[in-house]
Amino acid sequence: MMDDRKILLLNSDYRALRFVNWQRALKLMHRDKVDIISEWNDTHIRSVSGTITLPSTIRLKRYVKYYHRARVKFSKSIVKKRDRYICQYCGKGGREERKKLTIDHVVPVSRGGQNTFENCVTACFSCNNKKNNKLLSETNMKLLRPPKKPSIVVCYGIDAPSNHHPQWKAFLSTL
Numbered sequence: 001m002m003d004d005r006k007i008l009l010l011n012s013d014y015r016a017l018r019f020v021n022w023q024r025a026l027k028l029m030h031r032d033k034v035d036i037i038s039e040w041n042d043t044h045i046r047s048v049s050g051t052i053t054l055p056s057t058i059r060l061k062r063y064v065k066y067y068h069r070a071r072v073k074f075s076k077s078i079v080k081k082r083d084r085y086i087c088q089y090c091g092k093g094g095r096e097e098r099k100k101l102t103i104d105h106v107v108p109v110s111r112g113g114q115n116t117f118e119n120c121v122t123a124c125f126s127c128n129n130k131k132n133n134k135l136l137s138e139t140n141m142k143l144l145r146p147p148k149k150p151s152i153v154v155c156y157g158i159d160a161p162s163n164h165h166p167q168w169k170a171f172l173s174t175l
């Protein structure tokens with residue numbers, strides 16, 4: 001549970017930089033580099049200075065100009081995560097099936113389709129096979145939902161409501 005808890009790191013101007021794990025957050029706190037903006041009220045950790053509440057958002061005291069900012073980069077594993085490991089044509093699948101799932105290009109590569117979040121969906125083997133190199137309009141298949149670029153919380157695997165801190169909402173639009 002503790003490892004599922006991510007901490008949002010903000011620059012001193014409150015712009016979101018990325019998510020860090022609790023070990024990294026503790027180090028920054030210990031070195032007095034950050035202010036605590038919000039906390040995970042239900043998660044406590046023991047440190048050298050006693051028990052503390054795990055922060056959910058921390059802000060750097062000093063502005064960092066060149067910080068490696070988190071970005072949503074295309075990858076097939078994130079497409080599957082975004083689709084919650086469900087075939088976007090027939091609805092079958094699930095996390096335990098994730099190794100068997102494939103990626104279907106809505107517009108097939110052979111017809112100019114690209115490797116983008118908007119053109120790739122999770123598909124089971126049989127739906128992928130059925131669709132083959134056809135356009136959707138040439139089949140009677142339908143997508144469960146239009147594929148979109150996922151949000152940064154999907155990429156970090158923290159889109160489950162219990163792992164998503166309400167305070168983040170205000171900052172995530174800058175990521």
Ligand SMILES: [Zn+2]
Pocket residue numbers: 087088089090091092123124125126127128
């Ligand atoms: Zn399917």
